[in-house]
Amino acid sequence: QVQLQESGPGLVKPSETLSLTCTVSGGSITNYYWSWIRQPPGKGLEWIGYIYYSGRTSTSYNPSLKSRVTISLDTSKRQFSLKLNSMTAADTAVYYCVRGGYYFDYWGQGTLVTISS
Amino acid sequence: QSVLTQPPSASETPGQRVTISCSGSGSNVGTNYVYWYQQLPGTAPKLLIYMNNQRPSGVPDRFSGSKSGTSASLAISGLRSEDEADYYCAAWDDSLSGMLFGGGTKLTVL
Numbered sequence: 001q002v003q004l005q006e007s008g009p010g011l012v013k014p015s016e017t018l019s020l021t022c023t024v025s026g027g028s029i030t031n032y033y034w035s036w037i038r039q040p041p042g043k044g045l046e047w048i049g050y051i052y053y054s055g056r057t058s059t060s061y062n063p064s065l066k067s068r069v070t071i072s073l074d075t076s077k078r079q080f081s082l083k084l085n086s087m088t089a090a091d092t093a094v095y096y097c098v099r100g101g102y103y104f105d106y107w108g109q110g111t112l113v114t115i116s117s
Numbered sequence: 118q119s120v121l122t123q124p125p126s127a128s129e130t131p132g133q134r135v136t137i138s139c140s141g142s143g144s145n146v147g148t149n150y151v152y153w154y155q156q157l158p159g160t161a162p163k164l165l166i167y168m169n170n171q172r173p174s175g176v177p178d179r180f181s182g183s184k185s186g187t188s189a190s191l192a193i194s195g196l197r198s199e200d201e202a203d204y205y206c207a208a209w210d211d212s213l214s215g216m217l218f219g220g221g222t223k224l225t226v227l
Contacts, residue, residue: 045205047216062215102209103152107161
């Protein structure tokens, strides 16, 4: 059974960069799409972007976040990561790492990231 | 405001059937597959329907999906109290080159 676990800070200061890591267990990290999705408190889901690796890496990002986002993958550690810079209060959300790029079949439990000084 | 439009709420009594709509456009629902997710309170979303009308293993056949043109629907029959959740539709948008989610529908089982 594939399992995903997010890790990273729960509190980030405004204007700083958020760094989150997702560790994948129970399955291969290659030849699959891996995404980050976020959900502001009490609101709906927002796709951040995906990464895919099968010898070469490809990424796709939400156009509204593209200038601030980087998603990377480390096959040796079975991890993929999210970096989101220039954080503001509007970025406060539960961040989920998920398997999939066009549909999402395995989800992490999510991690709440709050932006506050 | 989401590009995929869902009613914010729906309600029905146990045992009855409810449908949740998802309205999009030619660049998303009209062209690409629609997916549905169920989010129980305090938990991560769960894939409910993929490729318009396919159920992952373990999803009861009480849940069904359909698509016509630029609209899609999720139907839940034989409603149970445990179906009370938020439901989201999703589809890839070719114009945006990104994945879109509907705003979500909160289902209340009366």
